Each structure stands twice: as C-alpha cells, then as structure tokens.
Amino acid sequence: MNYIQTEIDGVWLIEPKVFSDERGYFMEAFKQDEFEANIGPVNFIQDNESKSSFGVLRGLHYQKGEYSQSKLVRVIKGKVVDVAVDLRQSSTTFGKYISVLLSEENKRQFFIPRGFAHGFAVLSEEAIFTYKVDNKYAPQAEASIIYDDETLGIDWPLAKSQMLLSPKDKQGIAFKDAVYFE
Numbered sequence: 082m083n084y085i086q087t088e089i090d091g092v093w094l095i096e097p098k099v100f101s102d103e104r105g106y107f108m109e110a111f112k113q114d115e116f117e118a119n120i121g122p123v124n125f126i127q128d129n130e131s132k133s134s135f136g137v138l139r140g141l142h143y144q145k146g147e148y149s150q151s152k153l154v155r156v157i158k159g160k161v162v163d164v165a166v167d168l169r170q171s172s173t174t175f176g177k178y179i180s181v182l183l184s185e186e187n188k189r190q191f192f193i194p195r196g197f198a199h200g201f202a203v204l205s206e207e208a209i210f211t212y213k214v215d216n217k218y219a220p221q222a223e224a225s226i227i228y229d230d231e232t233l234g235i236d237w238p239l240a241k242s243q244m245l246l247s248p249k250d251k252q253g254i255a256f257k258d259a260v261y262f263e
C-alpha cells in the first residue's frame with residue numbers, strides 16, 4: 082500500500098496494491114502493522130457501511146470532545162467526493178478543508194484523524210461507502226456542520242437541486258458555532 086501525506090497534517094491518502102488476474106482482483110484493504118508504521122497507532126473498534134443514491138450528501142459530521150473518531154473511509158461501489166474539515170484550533174489548517182475523489186475504480190482510502198468534521202456526496206448512481214472508526218458511536222455527542230457554510234466555502238461538485246440530505250443535516254450548524262478541538 083502507498084501512504085501519501087496530504088496538505089493537512091494527519092490526513093492521509095492510502096492507495097492499496099491491486100493484484101488483478103483472470104479471476105478478478107485481490108487487495109489488502111487494511112494492514113494494521115503497515116498503517117501504524119506509516120501513520121501511527123490506531124485502534125479501530127467498529128466498521129460501518131452505508132448505501133446512498135446519486136446526490137446524497139452526508140455530513141459534515143463529528144462527535145464532540147472525548148467521543149471524537151478517527152475514520153478510515155473508502156468506496157466499494159460507485160464514486161463520491163469526500164471532505165474533511167480541520168476543527169483543531171491549534172492546527173495551522175484550522176477551518177480549512179480537503180476533498181478527494183474516492184471510487185470503486187481508484188480504490189483510494191482516506192484517513193481522517195480525530196478533530197475533524199467529515200462528509201461526502203455521491204456522484205454515481207449509487208454508492209456503497211465503508212469505514213472504520215476508532216471510538217464508539219455516541220449520538221449524544223454528535224454534531225453536524227452545515228455543508229454549505231460560507232466560511233468553509235466547500236466546493237461540492239453538485240447543484241443544490243441535486244442534493245439529498247437527512248433532516249438532521251439540513252439543520253446543520255454554522256462552522257462558527259461548532260465546538261472545536263484543542
């Protein structure tokens with residue numbers, strides 16, 4: 082696997098090595114020793130999967146304080162644009178975001194450490210999204226920052242008329258009102 086540091090400290094792109102043959106392909110999707118040697122210690126405790134149709138936008142989500150989660154995300158069907166927003170006040174990239182295309186074809190993975198808000202929008206007819214998290218689900222600590230916050234200025238490659246959001250995400254808060262990390 083190829084571990085690529087991004088312009089935001091702690092955020093990584095990971096490209097698995099894909100072995101194709103006449104049967105199809107094989108790849109190692111997660112390898113703890115390699116992950117830890119490149120990125121650092123991690124203890125993933127839960128695997129999540131969601132299916133979404135075209136235009137679905139989930140985000141920008143995070144869990145506050147001690148419930149913060151690192152996420153290792155990838156797409157097994159379809160294509161999404163995935164976005165991570167730095168909520169770490171001590172970071173030189175506080176309030177900045179990074180977006181990457183993740184697809185069934187490129188098989189890229191995106192590692193988002195604790196202290197970020199995360200979201201994605203579906204660009205294919207359907208997308209199956211899967212991710213590991215290193216902290217338990219804590220609905221009482223959940224927060225959603227509104228996807229079109231003006232301060233963040235995220236460039237989503239979809240028209241607003243195409244977007245489908247959950248009621249919770251339609252009522253996301255402004256970035257300026259979010260609870261940040263140290």
Ligand SMILES: Cc1cn([C@H]2C[C@H](O)[C@@H](COP(=O)(O)OP(=O)(O)O[C@H]3O[C@@H](C)C(=O)[C@@H](O)[C@H]3O)O2)c(=O)[nH]c1=O
Nearest residue numbers: 129131139140141142143152199200201217218247249
């Ligand atoms: C996230 C999560 C949800 N749920 C339940 C709660 C709810 O009834 C249902 C759907 O939840 P949501 O609407 O929050 O699902 P969703 O909008 O897909 O939430 C996810 O969005 C992406 C962008 C993330 O980064 C994830 O951390 C997570 O917040 O699943 C769990 O049981 N466990 C979990 O870990």
